[in-house]
Amino acid sequence: MFKATIYVTLKESVLDPQGVAVRGSLQTLGYEGVKDVRIGKKIEVILEGSSREEAEAQVKEFSEKVLSNPVTETFTYELEEVVSCASQ
């Protein structure tokens, strides 16, 4: 059993309207030191795989094809072996 943590973030060149809105809210609330906010996703996936290589290949594939939009987003991932779901 493996646990993959995938971080999907907008490319630097892509405008992040959600981040702009949160930055505005924080500044309005008095956090004037806040200069920039960008919001991405953290996706935790528990998957079965016969080997680390197989699990990693699957994670790479579905992160690129399903979890992110390669036109506007990039992703990074971490993969760790877990003994059972209960151990996370």
Next chain:
Amino acid sequence: MFKATIYVTLKESVLDPQGVAVRGSLQTLGYEGVKDVRIGKKIEVILEGSSREEAEAQVKEFSEKVLSNPVTETFTYELEEVVSCASQ
């Protein structure tokens, strides 16, 4: 200048309908090894602060009060000093 990375995730006991939907999609697409998916947020904040302690206090405060809902979510954060925005 500091860069804070805040991870906001649903508490373990809270149902994650978005994660359930993504799990279903992945399984339908042939990734049958996928057993569980949970989706959270990764929020990057660039902020000015006269000291690390001051920046950290602000990050803790607005993460709890603004960026997360303490009833259903928990957060963790990392804080690093950056030389300028261009260096991120």
